[in-house]
Amino acid sequence: MTSTPTFDEIRDRALAAAVPGRYGAGAAIACDRLVRIFRADRIEVQALQGLDLVVDQGDLVALVGASGSGKSTLLNILAGLDLPSAGGATVAGCDLLAMTAKERLRYRREVVGFVWQQTARNLLPFLTAAQNVALPLQLAHGRRARRHLPRVRELLDALGIGDLADRVPAELSGGQQQRVAIAVAMANQPAVLLADEPTGELDSETGAGIFEAFRTVNRELGATVVIVTHDPMVAGEVRRTVAVRDGRTSSEVLRRTVVDEHGAESVSEREYVMLDRTGRVQLPAKFLQALGMEHRVAVDLAPDHIEVRKDDHDE
Numbered sequence: 001m002t003s004t005p006t007f008d009e010i011r012d013r014a015l016a017a018a019v020p021g022r023y024g025a026g027a028a029i030a031c032d033r034l035v036r037i038f039r040a041d042r043i044e045v046q047a048l049q050g051l052d053l054v055v056d057q058g059d060l061v062a063l064v065g066a067s068g069s070g071k072s073t074l075l076n077i078l079a080g081l082d083l084p085s086a087g088g089a090t091v092a093g094c095d096l097l098a099m100t101a102k103e104r105l106r107y108r109r110e111v112v113g114f115v116w117q118q119t120a121r122n123l124l125p126f127l128t129a130a131q132n133v134a135l136p137l138q139l140a141h142g143r144r145a146r147r148h149l150p151r152v153r154e155l156l157d158a159l160g161i162g163d164l165a166d167r168v169p170a171e172l173s174g175g176q177q178q179r180v181a182i183a184v185a186m187a188n189q190p191a192v193l194l195a196d197e198p199t200g201e202l203d204s205e206t207g208a209g210i211f212e213a214f215r216t217v218n219r220e221l222g223a224t225v226v227i228v229t230h231d232p233m234v235a236g237e238v239r240r241t242v243a244v245r246d247g248r249t250s251s252e253v254l255r256r257t258v259v260d261e262h263g264a265e266s267v268s269e270r271e272y273v274m275l276d277r278t279g280r281v282q283l284p285a286k287f288l289q290a291l292g293m294e295h296r297v298a299v300d301l302a303p304d305h306i307e308v309r310k311d312d313h314d315e
């Protein structure tokens with residue numbers, strides 16, 4: 001005989017049924033219809049126009065898109081440096097819209113790390129590499145920072161610059177400075193590392209080394225990494241590349257390594273378009289142009305796919 005459920009059990013079941021897996025629950029980053037409007041000289045710019053993005057923990061993602069598409073605006077919001085005009089954003093369980101000023105400061109110091117494009121912006125010029133990496137530890141732990149200082153050496157070693165610990169930035173190359181910047185950003189073991197064009201000022205060979213450093217941080221230190229980049233080489237090497245277009249995520253390329261029957265490895269690539277929660281998709285412009293589709297298309301449901309055809313109403 002089944003026992004009659006108590007009031008509390010009924011309430012718990014109803015609550016569980018009402019929230020069928022909150023959007024992005026458990027993800028490292030969840031952006032829910034993010035909007036950011038800038039107003040300058042009575043002109044409004046909608047930098048983000050309802051952007052959705054979910055990044056899983058431990059992912060390494062490249063964000064690409066034309067100039068002005070909203071990539072830096074998104075990164076600044078995720079870094080806790082800016083607030084959206086509407087929508088929601090959660091990073092490592094922190095609701096970016098609900099934080100007090102004090103929580104926001106702690107968030108920027110401990111939950112996210114940030115690497116800027118301009119190497120000079122990442123480091124204090126009068127401190128050595130080791131002192132630069134120690135600084136965020138001192139800001140976060142105050143007088144108790146001493147016990148965390150071994151991490152400085154560990155990080156510099158992990159990033160292959162242990163022997164440069166006592167040099168000031170002016171004595172380091174651009175690539176070496178960016179490695180120190182990554183160590184600074186990782187000092188407080190952030191859950192998420194954000195980087196805005198981190199290889200933009202470097203030649204391609206040095207850029208490749210920096211990208212490898214991000215992979216190390218992702219693989220060995222367990223950080224979720226999001227890199228905004230124009231660098232096609234970087235975008236080509238990550239598992240997931242998300243394209244931002246007109247303030248929204250528009251398409252993604254997912255890559256995976258496949259091994260054939262002879263044991264030979266190759267990378268397979270597949271392009272996806274985003275499907276929002278109202279069922280809207282943004283088809284790739286090159287597909288629409290190739291078939292001369294505009295304004296309206298015919299859609300039909302097939303057993304296992306949806307067909308999208310040129311408007312045939314007048315034929």
Ligand SMILES: Nc1ncnc2c1ncn2[C@@H]1O[C@H](COP(=O)(O)OP(=O)(O)OP(=O)(O)O)[C@@H](O)[C@H]1O
Nearest residue numbers: 038039040045047066067068069070071072073074
């Ligand atoms: N503080 C601001 N005030 C007014 N408009 C802004 C501000 N910041 C960004 N914008 C505008 O918002 C839009 C998106 O800018 P954003 O810098 O996010 O683009 P982006 O994709 O990072 O471009 P880029 O690749 O050139 O860095 C642009 O039209 C930009 O001019």
